[in-house]
Amino acid sequence: MLQSNQSVIRLNPADNLVIALVDLPSGTQPGGLDIATTQAIPRGHKIATRPIAAGEQVIRYGQIIGEATCDIAAGAHIHSHNLGMGPHTDDYAIGRESHALPALPPREFMGYHRADGQVGTRNYIGILTSVNCSGSVARFIAEAAEKDPVLSSMPNIDGFVPIVHNTGCGMSGVNEGYDTLMRTLKGYARNANFGGILLVGLGCEVMQVPDLVGQGRLRPDGNFRYMTIQQTGGTRATIAAGLKVLREMAEVAAQTARAPAPVSKLMIGLQCGGSDGYSGITANPALGHMSDMLVQMGGTTILSETPEIYGAEHLLTRRAVSTEVGEKLLERIKWWEDYTARNGGEMDNNPSPGNKKGGLTTILEKSLGAVAKGGTAPLVGVYKFAEPITTPGFTYMDSPGYDPCSVTGQIASGATMIIFTTGRGSVSGYKPSPCIKLATNTEMYNRLAEDMDINCGDILTNGVSIAAKGAEILEKVIAVASGQRTFSEELGFGSAEFVPWQIGAVM
Amino acid sequence: MLQSNQSVIRLNPADNLVIALVDLPSGTQPGGLDIATTQAIPRGHKIATRPIAAGEQVIRYGQIIGEATCDIAAGAHIHSHNLGMGPHTDDYAIGRESHALPALPPREFMGYHRADGQVGTRNYIGILTSVNCSGSVARFIAEAAEKDPVLSSMPNIDGFVPIVHNTGCGMSGVNEGYDTLMRTLKGYARNANFGGILLVGLGCEVMQVPDLVGQGRLRPDGNFRYMTIQQTGGTRATIAAGLKVLREMAEVAAQTARAPAPVSKLMIGLQCGGSDGYSGITANPALGHMSDMLVQMGGTTILSETPEIYGAEHLLTRRAVSTEVGEKLLERIKWWEDYTARNGGEMDNNPSPGNKKGGLTTILEKSLGAVAKGGTAPLVGVYKFAEPITTPGFTYMDSPGYDPCSVTGQIASGATMIIFTTGRGSVSGYKPSPCIKLATNTEMYNRLAEDMDINCGDILTNGVSIAAKGAEILEKVIAVASGQRTFSEELGFGSAEFVPWQIGAVM
Ligand SMILES: [Ca+2]
Ligand SMILES: [Ca+2]
Ligand SMILES: [Ca+2]
């Protein structure tokens, strides 16, 4: 499609502009275009591909990024001097652009079938903690389990994962922060990538183990145990008791072997971190294409990171399948405005001077790069952080943009895999869910070759199409879901990245 | 002093009351007292040991806990019906009770002398992280170092400690939360228990490595290096580069052997966690006595946990050595009132119904139990969380009550040892600083014998005096400072307990 010697890129057939990939002098005719630049265009900036009349919409990624504030000639530079937001952005138009995508033939992966109908991509046993004060002991139990000859000889088990965090006490027991942590811990306990969960508490913490366990079954398969260090009699007694219980739980978990499942059972968290100027051009749109394909096969994807879509929320409300779904997203946006205000900040995602220099003109254009990960499918559900996701299709889960925290929410909401685009080069893993890393540019991909699973930089350097790259990502998804290990799994990542969203005062 | 068959305890010779240790029927004459109870007294409650007139001060721990609201007969129950706060509590009376304690003969310990004159109790090499996103790699480097034959054969080095946390990005770069994290990380880099520090960042985080490193020397001995994963070329390259640098740093750190130092070089964080009804009667006053002894020898102790002293701050302002010191404490109290209010909570440390049932009548009485850890020495300095402590003597560092977070601040402020009283039984360790656990009661001590370094329950069960117990703690302090390992060190604690205070919105 695109040539490796190309000097511009068109991101969507509907666009009335292209992006310069190199600094273009005035009078240049970029390959594949029948127009010449009317002035010098810096790399990363926009060039009109046809005349755009004052008041007409300017389209990038097939999406409105604003309106021409004066007539723009073909070949002219589009930027702050001739592009504004226009009045349309206040119109959330819930559902106006919610168009179901055609179904694609079903595909299968080999997964772990759970009692509640979910299918995991991994079969870990988790050692979950209610509070930081049981974190070290949870690690000791996991270390003992990894060394235990009985446990290490059991089939079908991927390992023993301590889920350790910084909170659980020194907090109110009745506020939003408490509820959020409660959902997060319960969500991990239920994630389909766990074949069993041992919950270890200290005993005197605010996040009480009996409250977490609740009245009903935390796990539908019943493969769940709990203990507190204070009641069990200290560190060594808890390690011994934990190891004994893990052997019983592992017996059960080892009964489950991988078996065919439709990809409609996959739930994938979409992430970006360490973004660069290529994120919105290469990896994010390719991931968006994969998201559409998975949705077309009945699967579920999760977009998150509310501060990064702020200002472009109407793009998502227009895709909402119902008024309720659209309004829940707007309610979350309002919540964030209050959250940042009460913490002395603000939701300010306006293009910075650096962004503008790089070629981003409007807040819409900036947020579009992040939203591109979510493809074009209808928005079927909006969820709070760590709320269980129950609607198959393209969904939104509210979260900070901070990567480990956002991923923690997605896994608590049910994600059994994460796909993470990065331009600067993030290295991280999120047990129990494998994480596929997509590099946005070839230079970083080559530099961090042992950390990046797929290079999306070849969209620019080799002219690979967004659609072809999306299909390549889908094949990787199916392979990894069926047991192929990602680079971050091979390297052993995942012992530090459980980061519950801490909301409220530390007391 | 006290008999093991005793039924009451007098906490201070100046007290005009005793505490019932068992339920006492009306007409009981407790051993050692020449009065009989005039009514039934529940366990944990107060009995007047002489007539107290209406308006007279009621004294516990040698401190005012309120005023009699009517005449109280000798042998009568003192509680909410006859004890109130009185008007005096609004009087901060800065410095009124700041009385220097007599010097005690100097003692020595065997420590690691540092370039800036500090003396450490341990000689670790730290692998510090700017952000959660470099946490796994820091752990990989530490694991590689622990297995490395060159490093493990070096003398005088206690080990390689990854300092991993949940924050460092998804935050504002210009607010109080950022400043607090910056102080915390710099404080760890400078702690005298580290013989060298390798700082590992990802590269694109808000908490930028160049800002942490600053213009000057982060460590006075210069045994400090830093790298980012993105610049170094990914996970494996950073592990290899880290290991190489650790070998060079270890060569330097291994030159320092333990040598005699006065105990005036010790800086000890005072902590309580998982408190119970005995904390304020046994372990906390004993620790307070040790604090006084250490101060009398020129050493430094740090009281913290502002929510737990709230309402009794005038007890500390009266001990302040200057108006400035007293006012800085009051300024912190006001900050906390704002912090909790903007997070939708409040500073409410009033005795709860459960506290009152247990025998605590006033907020003063409740907070006194926590303040008792701080002995009676003049308050020479008040510091923000993680602010470097530079005034020898009894000091205050502002922090939440949440144990791992409060300890993290104390170590960042310079603490080379922690002493932690616990009634319910906390198990935890805080590398690089050893932590001595004091059990408040014999039952828990026996149950968690492998986690508790000293039993203070024998103050009640065996009649050991507060002074004798304080002296016993001091001997333990000197032994541990000289290299004796605490139980939590033997068990390997410390990989989960670095908890910077996260203030503000996660973005
Ligand atoms: Ca991001
Ligand atoms: Ca992110
Ligand atoms: Ca407490």
Ligand SMILES: [Ca+2]
């Ligand atoms: Ca406490």
Ligand SMILES: [Ca+2]
């Ligand atoms: Ca504490």
